[in-house]
Amino acid sequence: MSNISVIIPTIPPRHSTLLRAIKSVMDQTLPPTAIIIESDLNKEGAAITRQRALEKVTTDYYLPLDDDDTLKPNAIELLLNTLHNTESDYVYGHYD
16 A cells, blocks of 8 residues: 555646546556545635645645646655655655
């Protein structure tokens, strides 16, 4: 088990890019424990929407992903390996 959640804030007009982002998460070599998608239906902004998603995380780690970005297929595996191998408190990667 990966023990990581991917959180994705989104807005309704970005349905097609959200689907692409979700596909990139589903195609991971190490799948996440959860994908948390939080929609901003009241135009509150990305920060508030991201925070609502973060409050739903029950895993030890989380990976934020914007709805118009994608992950490389080995991103979660690489980030968790780096985290554990370096005993770091925080690691992050680049997105497409």
